[in-house]
Amino acid sequence: MNKFISNFFRIFIGIFLIISGLLKVNDTIGFSYKLNEYFQVLHIEFFSPLSLSLAFLICIIEVVLGALLISGTKFRFTFLCTSAMMIFFTFLTFYSAYFEKVTDCGCFGDALKLRPWDSFYKDVVILIILFIIYRGKEYIKPIFSNKGDYIYVATLTLCTTILAFYTYNNLPIKDYRPYAIGESISNNMKTCFELNLPCTEESPIYYVKDKSTGKKIEMVADDWLKNTAQYEYVDFANKTKVLVEGYEPKITDFSIQTNSLDITDSVLNSENILLFISYDLKKINKNSINDIKRIYNKISDEKILFLTSSNDDNIKTFKRDQALNVDFCYTDETVLKTIIRSNPGLIRIKKGTVVEKWHYNHFKNIVK
Numbered sequence: 001m002n003k004f005i006s007n008f009f010r011i012f013i014g015i016f017l018i019i020s021g022l023l024k025v026n027d028t029i030g031f032s033y034k035l036n037e038y039f040q041v042l043h044i045e046f047f048s049p050l051s052l053s054l055a056f057l058i059c060i061i062e063v064v065l066g067a068l069l070i071s072g073t074k075f076r077f078t079f080l081c082t083s084a085m086m087i088f089f090t091f092l093t094f095y096s097a098y099f100e101k102v103t104d105c106g107c108f109g110d111a112l113k114l115r116p117w118d119s120f121y122k123d124v125v126i127l128i129i130l131f132i133i134y135r136g137k138e139y140i141k142p143i144f145s146n147k148g149d150y151i152y153v154a155t156l157t158l159c160t161t162i163l164a165f166y167t168y169n170n171l172p173i174k175d176y177r178p179y180a181i182g183e184s185i186s187n188n189m190k191t192c193f194e195l196n197l198p199c200t201e202e203s204p205i206y207y208v209k210d211k212s213t214g215k216k217i218e219m220v221a222d223d224w225l226k227n228t229a230q231y232e233y234v235d236f237a238n239k240t241k242v243l244v245e246g247y248e249p250k251i252t253d254f255s256i257q258t259n260s261l262d263i264t265d266s267v268l269n270s271e272n273i274l275l276f277i278s279y280d281l282k283k284i285n286k287n288s289i290n291d292i293k294r295i296y297n298k299i300s301d302e303k304i305l306f307l308t309s310s311n312d313d314n315i316k317t318f319k320r321d322q323a324l325n326v327d328f329c330y331t332d333e334t335v336l337k338t339i340i341r342s343n344p345g346l347i348r349i350k351k352g353t354v355v356e357k358w359h360y361n362h363f364k365n366i367v368k
Contacts, residue, residue, distance in 0.1 A: 006136025009129045010069055016126070017066030017082070023109040024059040025164045027172040029341040031055040034106030038092055041101035056164050061085070063160045064153065069133075072142040073149045079137075083130055090123040100239065110176035171341060171359050178250035179339045179347075179354055186268050186352030188250040200246035205237040256307065258329040268352040273303045278344040279336035281310040281318040288344055289322050291363035295346070296326065309333035 024031045032055035039047045047054070065085070068078040089107075096102035097116030105119035114122065133140075144152050167173060175181065178188040192199035204221045208231040216234060220241050224231055255264045267273060276292060278284045296304060306328045308315065315328050340347060340357055346366070348356040358366060 003136065003139040006133055006139045010072070010133045010140065013082075013126060013129055013133065014066045014069035017062050017069065019066075020108055021059050021062030021066060021160070022163075023111050024055070024106075025063065025160060026167055026174055027109050027341060028052070028055050028059060028164050028168050030109060030172075031059065031106060033337060034102075034104075037102050037106075038096070041096065041099070056161075056168075059164055060157060060160045064156050067156050068153070071144065071152060072140045073144060073152060075137060075140050075142070079130065079134055083127070086123055086127050086130065090120065090127060093120040093123050111174075169359070169361055171357060175357075177338055181354050181357055184353045185251060185254060185349070189252075189254060191249055192247040195247065197247040198244075200242060200248055201244035202240040202242050205239050205241055207234040207237050208232060209234050253332055254335055256305070256329050256331055258327065263329070267305065267349070270303060271350060273305065273349050274299070275347050275349065276304065276306045276344055277331075277336050277340055277342075277347065278306075278308045278310070279333045280343065281308055281314050284318075284344055285360050288360035288363055289324070291360070291366075292344065293324060295363060295366055296324075305329055307331045307336060309336055 029052070032051040035051045035055055035058075036048050039045055039051065061081070062085070065078055065082050068074060069082065089105075093105050093116060096105065097120045100116070102116065104113050105116065107114060107119055107122070142149065177183075179185065205218050206221055206224050207216055208219045208224050209216050211230060211232055217231075218237055219227075219231065220243075222243075224233065255262060256267050257263065267275075276296075304326075306326050307330075308328050309330065309332060310318070310328075319325065339345070340359075342359040342361075344360050346358040346360075346363065347354055
């Protein structure tokens with residue numbers, strides 16, 4: 001095995017793992033949501049309460065393993081841990097791709113979206129590269145002494161953990177979502193027709209039966225129409241196939257409703273509006289309630305809306321228990337989780353553009 005190739009791949013995979021891990025560390029809450037998706041499709045929902053802790057653990061391990069690969073520290077241990085992690089990820093990505101369960105692996109947070117099969121192929125390539133690295137293990141020389149190894153690992157783990165807790169208790173350092181500060185929600189909702197761009201073309205998939213053999217298969221509608229003499233229609237497969245990739249809006253499901261009225265356009269056209277957001281009032285940070293009341297009372301001259309996905313009974317209970325006499329509007333839970341990684345959170349919108357966002361830990365700085 002060529003020394004240059006072995007060391008090149010080792011450093012390449014190390015950098016890759018560090019970048020992947022840091023992008024998750026940047027948004028640990030978002031990664032915990034993605035883990036919950038996997039728990040649901042794998043029918044292991046009993047892991048859901050551990051999703052945040054596992055998100056922290058996976059992010060930190062990924063960054064540390066990447067750094068250990070680069071330094072050549074404890075190579076056999078690092079190789080085994082990295083391989084085990086990648087085998088596990090490969091299984092998850094294959095499962096989500098084959099059964100079409102999770103549309104984005106979350107490998108790079110919201111910075112880069114990969115289709116399920118692309119993510120699976122990426123994991124397979126990494127496993128192959130890891131095998132190549134192991135074949136050239138005799139060329140790997142650790143940078144540090146034994147004592148230096150422990151200091152190096154401890155320092156890496158501590159720094160990554162501090163960064164993870166920082167982003168958890170604040171907002172992501174870099175927001176890659178379409179609701180980031182400076183993003184226009186109105187523009188991100190525009191369709192390919194409005195922007196005069198090529199649109200995605202899809203075709204429904206049918207279950208059809210071969211008239212001669214009786215075998216049932218899946219077939220794109222256009223193909224079935226050309227072969228009706230051979231295949232008999234059985235049922236709609238409840239899925240579609242993309243024929244031509246086109247422009248897709250960054251935001252497709254943002255809406256605000258109150259008393260069964262859609263007020264989305266009114267909100268986005270407002271000159272200045274504050275939106276308090278709580279995707280689930282049962283899980284809201286109780287220590288922030290007094291800050292919410294203080295902000296609401298001190299800036300009552302501004303237009304303020306309260307958004308939640310909680311049902312009417314939970315809203316009534318919350319208003320009674322917290323003595324907060326405000327009206328709530330309904331927005332989808334996933335949308336609210338995407339808008340801000342804080343429960344509750346606060347954002348300011350001007351003419352459809354997000355101009356400010358606050359984690360509940362910073363409510364005290366809004367109005368003193």
